[in-house]
Amino acid sequence: MTAVEEDLAGAWSAWHAEREDTLRAPHGWLSLTGLHWLDGEARAYQDLPGTWRAVGTTAEITAAAGDGVSVDGEPVDGTVRVEPVDGKPGVLVAVGERRVEVIRREEHLGLRVRDPQGPTLARFTGVPAFPVDAAWIVTGRFTPWEAPRVIDVDTVIDGLGFHPTAVGTVTFTLGGEEQELIALGGEGGELRLHFRDGTSGQSTYGGGRILRTAAPADDGSVRIDLNRTLNLPCSFTAFATCPLPPAGNLISVPVEAGEKSPV
Template identity: 30%
Template sequence: MNGSPGRSAASGMFVRTVLMVLLAAGLTTAANATGDNGGPDGLADLLLEHNPALVETMPVQDTTDADRDYYEFVENWHKNRIERLHDDRGWLRLAGLYWLDDGEQSFGSGPHARVRFPEGSIPDMAGIFEVREDTVFMRVVGNIDIRDERDHRIRDGIISTPEMTRELTYRTLTWFVVRRDDLVGIRLYDDNSPHLRHFDGIERYEVDKDWRVEARFEPKEQGATMHIENVLGQMIEWDVAGTLTFSAEGHEVSIVALGTGDRLFIPFADATSGSETYPGGRFLYIDRPSSGEPAIVDFNVSYNPPCAINPHTTCPLPPPQNRMPFPIRAGEKHYEMYEE
């Protein structure tokens, strides 16, 4: 029967349940308000309008100022991370990485150039790169206006030694020499990079304070190093700061932190690597703790390595010690890279 006490009680119970679900999800807070766009606040207001007694029985979210400050910190960190990707030297503008052989090799955008820049970005044949021992020379052909970082026009000369590297520009292009162990190459940036044009953000997990963990830091002696493989198959020597030991998901793990400064670098993999996150793992930086103090390892600010964003990159892979057997559902998820 319409209007019966049993029907009314059931309706009230249903409405309370819906409201509790909404509140638990944080959907009725002012921070998530969607105004008059038909969002969740509109639903909550409608329920309260027809059930005013619920005002006295609604649960209150236990969100402290510290929680809000932390969530805001993580959100701002990721916002800044995306902005850095768009920088002039951000990974989204990277357009090429070309390893050079000893001797001469031509460069340009044409099919016969040994170092082939993006089509139409520079004349078909722009010049010659020459590697002589540990020095790289560049010679420009024709009347091409290539400039260095001081805006001097370059025709012929040294562009890199082990002690210095010149930055060259032509229209939307910028390039310079990079060295990776015994390899010497040209790194090219393009303001018209398709990776920049097709970028549509990076998905990430919801912020979870449980993945901001305290770890016991055991520093290594000064000068300690280890060899870590990169995506090129090279074994590169890294400075080792120490080990971090913590418990998570029923496991106690000890991982390696790299570096010599106040910020320590952690390349890591976990059970999500290759499915939910990038197969080559993720990166994380932490502050070096003071002596005797725990280190804070915050996986909410872990992020994809450059190799997950752009194919023209070189990245270290997580060492065996940093491959954890449990899933870490915090930080950035797998990014669908634009395929050139």
């Protein structure tokens, strides 16, 4: 292994270790133990105390002081309402050591239960990945649209949509073929490339994977390191609501780089 290859592998190993540490977080994606959609009837869910129901765009929680339910550090004794934002991380409600994430997806309100003692988290031993290879690092070109656009994509849940903001396209050559992907916007000008490829549903998750890049350079060039392609939460748990890739975001060759399907 050359010095350059050693540097690449070392940097990737450190990055991937940090990624796995994030997945091990007590209330992270691997802690999910349930997903429940609310309706207008106040009812109990799973083994959660109190009752929960949807009231318009808010979730109404009714609990007694001894139930151990709190919102923003304040114990619930009676009825409170929380209002999550569509498509964003939800409002966290503490129930003992668990966290109930109240989410909104389009007009639907739901509860995601995060339990640090959950079975998926308990059995997690790491994320398998393809060997790191510099051949999977290419330079692409970002072409911004005149203005960002909210696009419609499907999710892993039938009938439930997601509406991310796309900012342009990224083109690059891979396997001797030109590829073009719609790029979603991210923090600090980063781009998010959500795609399927020839490995999807085989060695990698069928719902696609995602790659975050740094902000494009002034000339539009963007470094695409496919070794850092990630699984979405839905590859680990049935209780997430992941979007699927934008229509047409298919790389025409197998991308044997980045994370594989979890074992």
